[in-house]
Amino acid sequence: MELDRVFNGNGLNGAAEHRNYKIVENKPVRYMVCLVDSKNDSTPERCSAWEDDVA
Incomplete structure (x- = not known):
């Protein structure tokens, strides 16, 4: 299993973060989304449940 963490401190109206993965x-696939306090704090808070999907 591969894990990756993507941090986006750009705020609600800021630019999105994009990643390209080689997924069959x-x-x-499984993922979750977490919020952070501020642009300079990458510590996750208020995370969603894990989401299971198919690529």
Whole structure:
């Protein structure tokens, strides 16, 4: 299993972060989203539950 963490401190109206992954189609993927306090604080807070999906 591979894990990756992407931090975006750009705020609600800021630029999105993009990543390109080599994920095989029809394979399961799992992810969660967390909020942070501020642009300079990358400590995750108020995280969603894990989401299971298919690539």
